[in-house]
Amino acid sequence: MDPSLPTLRRSSDTAARADESVTALALAAREGDADAVERFVRALHRDVLRYVAHLCADPQAVDDLTQDTFLRALGSLHRFEGRSSARAWLLAIARRAVMDSYRHAATRPRRAHVPDWQPAAERAQPRGLPGFDDGVVLLDLLAALPQDRREAFVLTQLLGLPYSEAAERSDCPVGTVRSRVARARATLTGLLREAEEPAVLAA
Missing domain, CATH: 1.10.10.10 (Winged helix-like DNA-binding domain superfamily/Winged helix DNA-binding domain)
Structure with a gap:
């Protein structure tokens, strides 16, 4: 038997429990619990920041896109039903926010060379x-x-x-x-x- 399997299983169980906890916060926030809203944002802020940094080509836009992600999420929280984890739901919104920013950028001329995503990702650590x-x-x-x-x-x-x-x-x-x-x-x-x-x- 692979000795790494118990460790992987524990890690998977921990992640599953964390997802359940965050999803419960999202459902409570949907019902108007202001404290749950704050805890939900705090719990997932770093994950969203890191994910956006890995997707985004403009380091200067990472913080704005992260904020945009949470604004979109909180605005549509009333439609969240918990069928997927709140973290997966939020990362999907983050991906759409980044893609929308690319589409918006494509419609206007660039004034300067856009650096790669790595400096922003480093700042997210x-x-x-x-x-x-x-x-x-x-x-x-x-x-x-x-x-x-x-x-x-x-x-x-x-x-x-x-x-x-x-x-x-x-x-x-x-x-x-x-x-x-x-x-x-x-x-x-x-x-x-x-x-x-x-x-x-x-x-």
Whole structure:
């Protein structure tokens, strides 16, 4: 038996409990509980910020798009019925907000070169905590992935969404998400090996 399975199962159970808790907050917020609204936003703010940062090509727009996501969500909370987790529902809104911003940007001329998403993603990471340097390295590696594989990897491996919900967010079959994640892992593994080779040779 694979010794990693109990750890993975515990991690999955923890994520499921967290999703249930946040979904309960969303349902309470829908009924007008002001405290639940605040706790709902606070619980998911970091996930939305990170997801938007991974999708958005303009670091300056990340905070605005995150705020727009929550404004849209709170405005349509009365339609949320809890059939999916509140986190998956909110990330779908975040994705639409980013796509809408792309469409809006395409209708007006650009005045300057738009930098990539990485600086914004780095700002979205908590600093001064154990593992922060590893997080920055991971962001550098993720930058080498095609956008579709990066999104699938972020949704399932960093944000912990089930493959079925990641497929809904990405508007593609579950098998495609699994394939993208597998290819992303293979690419990341190869990049890590390449990065380690100079250190081994130096030693």
